[in-house]
Amino acid sequence: MNVAETTKPATIRQRPVPELGRLPRPVYARVENLRHRSATRPHSHPWVQLSYASRGVLQIRTAGGLFLAPPQWAILVPPRQEHTVVNSAGTEMRSLYIDARALPGSEGSCRVLAVSGLLREMIGHFSGLPAEYDEDGPDGRLARVMLDLVQAAPRVAFSLPWPAEPGLHAICAEILAAPRRPLRPAAWCAALGVSQRTLERAFMRDTGMNLRTWRLRARLLGALPLLQRGDSVTDVALACGYGSTSSFIASFRRFFGGTPGSFSGARARD
Template sequence: MTQHDADAFEAVPRPVVSRANVYPASFELATHRHRRGQLLYASRGTVAVTTPFGAWIAPPERAVWIPGGTPHSVRMIGAVNTNSVYLETMVIGTLGEACRVLSVSPLLRALLVEAAAVPREYDPAGRDGLLMSLVVAEIARAPTVPLALPLPTHATLSARCARFFERPTVTEAIDGWAEDLSMHRRSFTRLFRRETGMSFAQWRQQACLLSALPRLAAGESVTAIALDLGYESATSFSTMFRRALGVPPSMHRSPYPSASP
């Protein structure tokens, strides 16, 4: 299927349903929600999911878990092919009630691609039913990776964070933000941590990291990205990247990084 409206899947009498979509570069899905929980996986391209609570970016070896009922918008970075599965509450298990990014193993990737070809009302006792059960089992064991950016609910601070995420730089200082919000530095730091659960420096670094991922996936050079984000050199950027994700940025320029850093 190529229609982005998933409402037709809500009434299918199966605990797990799947579908594939193809989107052009820079396509955006307006804010919407599904009754079922959704695992959104892009086998090609990168997806950026935004909710009232934060932003999550998933390159091809990652997927975003979106709990049922969560309002979310999706922005495509590059041309995107998605393979989504929608899960009823009875099979969600430990996936939880908060969005998160999951690592997609080669096995889970193959299962998600295969599941998209399964008929809506498949035989639960047949091969298709076994396939869907295995999809759920592999999703349940997929590890979470730190690719989230919490967004504040405080209106003025939220707007300031959104502007920063459009063009993040590691050189922006906390004093400038406090001045923008007409706050003393100490009051600003307390507000920022209360609203995001992170220090300003941690949040700024995470914003730069998430901004870099789709650019790496698009083939941009590490040096160009590092300098654009305000790092003094590609080495300093790579050190931050490896510390945060356990691998150098060059590993995110191909769909399947090798196991060793």
């Protein structure tokens, strides 16, 4: 069992994975305007994928975690990493498929990268170029500079690690499905046949954080699609389990370094 299976909503639409045997150039842009919330099947490919959306929220799900990206961020998926891509409704995807030889150091695990204004504009411009652009001309130089910016993009810790222990999967899925619900350590311990101390140690070992911290991060990351959808900050705070808007804003600012309003899709459309 992995995160793509345990958190898959029942009503989500499926969208196909493109049939692409090879990349026509070292960098290939894939443009999609996705009206409805949808997901791909779990898949992998031999190239690097930079999943980026100029509007909406993208989510990459792997066996090891959840990675979310509103327009301020992108998700780098290494070659041969099995993953599912989930998008919010109204997402404008501008993703890059990159030959691994053109982006050294891209191996390992998925990572969330901060997207600068310059990189955002270059991705947007590159997305309009022919797939078989002239590698030795201006378009090829643009692609190489764009990859330099991807290589230099700061990594941000806005992901949600998924435990390796199968017995902890249901706990995480329950928290994600109902972030407002109080934690139930006694019930979980009884179901798993372990003490609370053993449960806490196992969760810390697999995720690097305790249950309360994991739930806090899940709540805050879960707020991003709601904000991008245009929900009010008050409604998002309540949906994520906060008793007051002010406590939500303070927690959001501490984690993301900005206010919920700066991530609002309604603001972006004004």
